[in-house]
Amino acid sequence: MSIIINGGGITGAILALMLSKLTKGDVEISLIEKHSPYCCDAQLSLNICPPQVIALSRGAYSELIRLNVAPILSSCSTIIKQVEVSEYPWFNKVLIKARDYQLSELGYVIELNIFRKRLFDILCNQSTVTVYCPAILKKIKREKKNNIIILDNGYQIVSKLMVAADGAYSELATNCGMQWFRWNYQQIAVVSKITTEIPHFGRAFEIFTEHGPLAVLPMSNDYSVLIWCISDTRQKEVSIWNKNKFSQELQNIFGWRLGKILNVERRFFYNLWLTRAHSHISHRLALVGNAAQSLHPVAGQGFNLGLRDIVVLSKVIVQALYQNLDIGDYSVLNKYQKHRYLDQCRIIKITDGLVRLFSNHHLPLVVTRKMGLFFLSYSTLLKHLLVNVILNWKTD
Structure with missing residues (x-):
C-alpha cells in the first residue's frame, strides 16, 4: 500500500x-x-x-x-494565558483568563x-x-x-x-x-511582527472594527504578531504609510493595552476569501x-x-x-x-x-453586538460557553 x-x-x-x-x-x-x-x-x-x-x-x-514531537513543539510555541475580545471604539470587552478555569493555558501560538x-x-x-x-x-x-x-x-x-x-x-x-x-470577503489581512513597551505576558487580543478584526498574538522573545484585517479598498492607502504613520493608526485602534508600539517590521498583505x-x-x-x-x-x-x-x-x-x-x-x-x-x-x-456580523453597520445589529459583548463580559454562564468553544476538540 x-x-x-x-x-x-x-x-x-x-x-x-x-x-x-x-x-x-x-x-x-x-x-x-x-x-x-x-x-x-x-x-x-x-x-x-x-x-x-x-x-x-x-x-x-x-x-x-x-x-x-513535544520537544520541537515547546521550542517554537508561546502559551496563551489570556484572551481579550472587544469592539472598537466601544469600551465593552470580554476577558478570558486560563487561571479562572484552573488551566495553565488557553492555547498556543506556533511559529x-x-x-x-x-x-x-x-x-x-x-x-x-x-x-x-x-x-x-x-x-x-x-x-x-x-x-x-x-x-x-x-x-x-x-x-x-x-x-x-x-x-x-x-x-x-x-x-x-x-x-x-468561493466568497470574497473584500478584506485584506496586514501581517507583521511588532514590539511593544509592555511585554505581552501570554496575552492575546481580538478587536472587531468596522473594517474587519484586528488580532495581536503573543510570540517568543516578547514579539507579538499582528493580523489586521482591513477593507481591500484601503490596501493602497495603507501600503504607502510609512512606519510612523502605520504605528500611529495601529495605536489608535489597539490602544495602550501593551503600552507604546515601539516597532513594526515589514508588512505583508493577503487577500481574504472563504x-x-x-x-x-x-x-x-x-x-x-x-x-x-x-x-x-x-x-x-x-x-x-x-x-x-x-x-x-x-x-x-x-x-x-x-x-x-x-x-x-x-x-x-x-x-x-x-x-x-x-x-x-x-x-x-x-x-x-x-x-x-461585525462588518454590518445597520443600527439594530450594532446595538445587538454591543449588548452581546456587555452580557458576555458579565455572565459567567455565557463565558463558560465561549471557553468551551475555544477549548473544545471534537472531530465530528
Whole structure:
C-alpha cells in the first residue's frame, strides 16, 4: 500500500508523520513539496519572510503531542494565558483568563517556519516516508486501481491514494477536476511582527472594527504578531504609510493595552476569501486542510479545523488497513467525508458569521453586538460557553 501527499507545508508534514506512526510501516508514504523549509532561514534574516503563525487550541496541541514531537513543539510555541475580545471604539470587552478555569493555558501560538523545518528533520529519518523536495507534480495518471504521479524530474510514483494538502486552490485537486465555492470577503489581512513597551505576558487580543478584526498574538522573545484585517479598498492607502504613520493608526485602534508600539517590521498583505470544495473526495483522492476549506483568520480556527481533517483521515485509513480494504476505495474515503461534514460546516458558519456580523453597520445589529459583548463580559454562564468553544476538540 502507498500514499502520495502533495504539499509539504505544515498540514502535509503532520499528516505524513501521523500516518507513518499509526500504520507502523505497513504503508509507504511519499511527500511532495516544491519549497524547501530550510530556505526560510536566509529569508528570515533578511526580513523578507512573513511571520507565519497559527493559534492552536489545547486539544489540538495534545493531539500533536501524541506524535512524540513535544520537544520541537515547546521550542517554537508561546502559551496563551489570556484572551481579550472587544469592539472598537466601544469600551465593552470580554476577558478570558486560563487561571479562572484552573488551566495553565488557553492555547498556543506556533511559529510555523521553525516547526515545519524540525518536522522535516524527523520525516527524513522515517524509513516509511520518502520526501521529494524540491519537487513539482507535473502529470497525473488516474487508473482504476492506482494513481501514477510524474514529477518535474521525470520520477514516477505509484499509489493507492493521493492526498491534496497543498493549500487553497490545490494544484493536485484542480488537476483532478475538483471545484470550490468561493466568497470574497473584500478584506485584506496586514501581517507583521511588532514590539511593544509592555511585554505581552501570554496575552492575546481580538478587536472587531468596522473594517474587519484586528488580532495581536503573543510570540517568543516578547514579539507579538499582528493580523489586521482591513477593507481591500484601503490596501493602497495603507501600503504607502510609512512606519510612523502605520504605528500611529495601529495605536489608535489597539490602544495602550501593551503600552507604546515601539516597532513594526515589514508588512505583508493577503487577500481574504472563504473557499470550500464542493466535494472533499474523488477517485482515490482526499482533500485536507486549506485544500478542503480555507477560512477567514477571525478566531483562529482554520488550522485547528484542518488538523481534525488529518486526524479523521488517518483513523479511516488505519481502520481500512486492519480490515484489509483498499485505502483508496471510494467507500473508504466517503467515511472520511461524512465524518468531517458537520464539524466543517459548524466552524465555517461560526467564522463566516462573525465576519458578517461585525462588518454590518445597520443600527439594530450594532446595538445587538454591543449588548452581546456587555452580557458576555458579565455572565459567567455565557463565558463558560465561549471557553468551551475555544477549548473544545471534537472531530465530528
